[in-house]
Amino acid sequence: MRPIPLWLKSGRVQTGLVILFVLSCVAIFAPYLAPNDPNEQNLLSILTPPLWSAGADPMFPLGTDSLGRCILSRLIFGTRVALTVAFSAAIGAMVIGAILAHIAGYFGGWVDWLIGRVVEIWLSFPPVILSLILMVGLGTGLRNVVLAIILVDWTRFCRVLRSEVIVLRRRDYVAAAQLVGFSHWRTITREILPGTLPLLITLMSLEMGVAVIVEAVLSFVGMSVGSETPAWGQMIADARQNIYEAPFNLIAPIFAIFIAVFGFNILGDGLRRTLDTRLTQTERT
Amino acid sequence: MSNPILAAQGLSVESLGGKERFPVLTDLNFTLQPGKILGLVGESGAGKSMIGRTISQYLPNGFAVTQGTLKFDGEDLVTMPAGRRRQLLGREIAFIPQEPLSGLNPVLSVGQQMKEHLLRIGLAPGEHWRERALKEFDAVHLPHGAGLLDKYPHQLSGGMCQRILIAMAFASRPRLLIADEPTTALDVTIQARIVKLIAEMQKRDGTAVIFITHDLRLASQISDEIMVLYAGRPAEIGPAKALFSAPAHPYTRCLQLANPTITGERRGLFILPERMPGLRVLKDLKGCRFASRCPNAVEACTLAEPPFASIGANHIAACIRPEATPDIVPPPAVAAREIEAGKMHLSGEKVTKAYTTNWSPFAKRGTFKAVSNVDFTLGEGEFVGIVGESGSGKSSLARLVVGLDTPTSGKISLAGRDVTANNAPDRAYRRDNIQMVFQDPQSALNPRRRIGSIVTQANEATGLNNSTRERMDRAAELLKEIGLPPDAASRFPSQLSGGQKQRVNIARALCTLPKILVADEIVSGLDVSVQAQLLDLLLKLRDEHGFSMLFISHDLSVVRYLCDRVLVMYRGEVVESGRTETVFAAPQHPYTRSLLAAVPPDDVMTEWSPVLAEAGYQID
Numbered sequence: 076m077r078p079i080p081l082w083l084k085s086g087r088v089q090t091g092l093v094i095l096f097v098l099s100c101v102a103i104f105a106p107y108l109a110p111n112d113p114n115e116q117n118l119l120s121i122l123t124p125p126l127w128s129a130g131a132d133p134m135f136p137l138g139t140d141s142l143g144r145c146i147l148s149r150l151i152f153g154t155r156v157a158l159t160v161a162f163s164a165a166i167g168a169m170v171i172g173a174i175l176a177h178i179a180g181y182f183g184g185w186v187d188w189l190i191g192r193v194v195e196i197w198l199s200f201p202p203v204i205l206s207l208i209l210m211v212g213l214g215t216g217l218r219n220v221v222l223a224i225i226l227v228d229w230t231r232f233c234r235v236l237r238s239e240v241i242v243l244r245r246r247d248y249v250a251a252a253q254l255v256g257f258s259h260w261r262t263i264t265r266e267i268l269p270g271t272l273p274l275l276i277t278l279m280s281l282e283m284g285v286a287v288i289v290e291a292v293l294s295f296v297g298m299s300v301g302s303e304t305p306a307w308g309q310m311i312a313d314a315r316q317n318i319y320e321a322p323f324n325l326i327a328p329i330f331a332i333f334i335a336v337f338g339f340n341i342l343g344d345g346l347r348r349t350l351d352t353r354l355t356q357t358e359r360t
Numbered sequence: 361m362s363n364p365i366l367a368a369q370g371l372s373v374e375s376l377g378g379k380e381r382f383p384v385l386t387d388l389n390f391t392l393q394p395g396k397i398l399g400l401v402g403e404s405g406a407g408k409s410m411i412g413r414t415i416s417q418y419l420p421n422g423f424a425v426t427q428g429t430l431k432f433d434g435e436d437l438v439t440m441p442a443g444r445r446r447q448l449l450g451r452e453i454a455f456i457p458q459e460p461l462s463g464l465n466p467v468l469s470v471g472q473q474m475k476e477h478l479l480r481i482g483l484a485p486g487e488h489w490r491e492r493a494l495k496e497f498d499a500v501h502l503p504h505g506a507g508l509l510d511k512y513p514h515q516l517s518g519g520m521c522q523r524i525l526i527a528m529a530f531a532s533r534p535r536l537l538i539a540d541e542p543t544t545a546l547d548v549t550i551q552a553r554i555v556k557l558i559a560e561m562q563k564r565d566g567t568a569v570i571f572i573t574h575d576l577r578l579a580s581q582i583s584d585e586i587m588v589l590y591a592g593r594p595a596e597i598g599p600a601k602a603l604f605s606a607p608a609h610p611y612t613r614c615l616q617l618a619n620p621t622i623t624g625e626r627r628g629l630f631i632l633p634e635r636m637p638g639l640r641v642l643k644d645l646k647g648c649r650f651a652s653r654c655p656n657a658v659e660a661c662t663l664a665e666p667p668f669a670s671i672g673a674n675h676i677a678a679c680i681r682p683e684a685t686p687d688i689v690p691p692p693a694v695a696a697r698e699i700e701a702g703k704m705h706l707s708g709e710k711v712t713k714a715y716t717t718n719w720s721p722f723a724k725r726g727t728f729k730a731v732s733n734v735d736f737t738l739g740e741g742e743f744v745g746i747v748g749e750s751g752s753g754k755s756s757l758a759r760l761v762v763g764l765d766t767p768t769s770g771k772i773s774l775a776g777r778d779v780t781a782n783n784a785p786d787r788a789y790r791r792d793n794i795q796m797v798f799q800d801p802q803s804a805l806n807p808r809r810r811i812g813s814i815v816t817q818a819n820e821a822t823g824l825n826n827s828t829r830e831r832m833d834r835a836a837e838l839l840k841e842i843g844l845p846p847d848a849a850s851r852f853p854s855q856l857s858g859g860q861k862q863r864v865n866i867a868r869a870l871c872t873l874p875k876i877l878v879a880d881e882i883v884s885g886l887d888v889s890v891q892a893q894l895l896d897l898l899l900k901l902r903d904e905h906g907f908s909m910l911f912i913s914h915d916l917s918v919v920r921y922l923c924d925r926v927l928v929m930y931r932g933e934v935v936e937s938g939r940t941e942t943v944f945a946a947p948q949h950p951y952t953r954s955l956l957a958a959v960p961p962d963d964v965m966t967e968w969s970p971v972l973a974e975a976g977y978q979i980d
Contacts, residue, residue, distance in 0.1 A: 246804075246806075247799070247803045247804035248798075248805055248814075250798070252817060252821075253764065254763070254764070254796055255820075255821045255872070256787065256818070256821035256822060257817070257820075257821050258821075265820075269806070269808040269809075
């Protein structure tokens, strides 16, 4: 039997993985878990309080919003949007950022200069404004949200990874690989990528947390998925008007966002501590 | 005799990690008189640095003094309160670290650090720290001290940083100085100057010095007394000259014979087998710690730890048969070979490489000639050494030869083919004919690949014989040739020692059976015993495969031992070349002369007088 890898022994990683596993199950099995149709309006029972308060309706465990929609069902279905965006946006940003970072760091010279300047110009736009502008241009919809987040956040990967690639590029084993006749492609994939992979994975899990927040921001201002798809940011926006009568309507989605982001971040932090060779090496010495 | 400045009595340091205890230093007894220099010599892991750390009570986690006393001028450093120790450290007891660059704080200017130190040790009334700093810089022969104060460490050379650290160490007129391998990271010529400088300052202030080094020859030149450590226990203690000219402990003798000579008859190297026993083994070891590697070991050696035998005045050795030690003789020298003229594998004509600084369309580009107009040849089976200080262009030349860089001008031909252009067919041709062994084994082996995969990388590149089976078979063959156990193939580089990694490094280069190897400083930074093993391995492999080699090194004695011919490089140019014996016996160029003079002589009775500055040939 193979020993359990070091990173799986970290409590942070385990906590993060458990949270994400639960959230993923919720998203996948949403139709079976949700007590009601998330979009069904019950105008007869609007703003009912959650179960533990007086006057609750057992049909709606966490109460209803101002249109009489079930909060719990909307939260459960909202997980789908949040996780879809988190995974696809993070993977997309990682792929673009990592490819450009490896090219820039490996080849250096004018290629590096060009990519570096593009990243700098890109970074000079405030990210939330940039994503809003993109959403206005692209129109609402799940695919466009993912695209907007990718286009805003790939620079983060590119920057951080590039410096790591440069460090590895100067190692003698990369020169040795060239001497035995490795192609550039093989040198990058076999010699450099294994070294940058821990950082890549770490960055990706952190990026997922960021994507959840950006999606919530966009859907809060109604620039994300359409109003027919429940999303956490939308729920916060809807609950604003009745903040005093039904504070729980606001608290529930905020709590959901908090849990999801916490899960991604603690996973990322745990991975960083156990996988990042720079950290593990300094701790060992 | 006056009171000793430092006296250790029964000093033992143990590692207390977990439930078990491992001995790190065992029963250390020595005294150091004021104004004397004690050389501490041994391989890495012998516990040399641990003594320095015990003095400052800066031991690694889990290490503690478990027995004995260490008295500084009568006060026990081990039991004294931390406050008192802080008063002593940096004032009465000063340190010079191994890595000059990491000894200084990179984000503070030299002046800021000097000021902080001078204010801490206290200035004379009415004295400004600036004047004092300049005075101290003057004493260590640092010209233009005022300009230095505003500089940051990265703007200075290693030798200059080391001088600044020496100035700081001596600023408080300490009574004890601990110099932990202060010259290991430096070039020979700078090493000579730094060592002379420490000796000069030591005489000025009458400071007692503990000089830690792995170089027995250097220690015998500078020290009054030498303590040779083996696995945490002294093997031999004695007056430097007596100890070096007639070592009584087999370990001292073996260390001496493992180091190649710089003058006189060429002799073979004594190969100390294996490695020093680790802490875990030591714990249960009954007999002499050196017995497993000792050529003179008899059965009695493995039964009980040998007591110290008195050899002469103040000269003791932990050996039961010290009279047998002179019987250890070096193997005969490798016979000098005649290289047939005309059979040239590799040649270069007026090879030049100019580097441009950072690429940017806006910045003005500067150029810098790393290699300029170098001519060289390498015959079949010939070993050619390239020597010079750092920055002389040795490594740049190596990169040009193997094709990691393309020359700006000139011509390189390899086995009858012009490979100057370094295009794809040239590179493929090079791959089968020339390979490189890299300097730093840490950086040369991908930490995420297994050894078996590293040594057969060439198969992966060509796609020939690339099945797992074939690669494992080839790896097993290669590992056998370089003397590693077959199970090493499935290990990762981090599980090997420095010497073993360097062997893997050589095996990778040999995989395609190239005609030429280029070795860039492959034995620097290794212990003399490991160095001797590797040099021996190279000679053995040459006999089997008949390759030729460009051997780059700053260590002249190693080049003298190994190479048939030698090129001396200075600032990108070859200033002298010829047969090794001729060049070393009668150097023509002043730079070669100063390089040779910087090496401590083999005979301890010979006065070591490094040429400190010959007109026009000085780096630093």
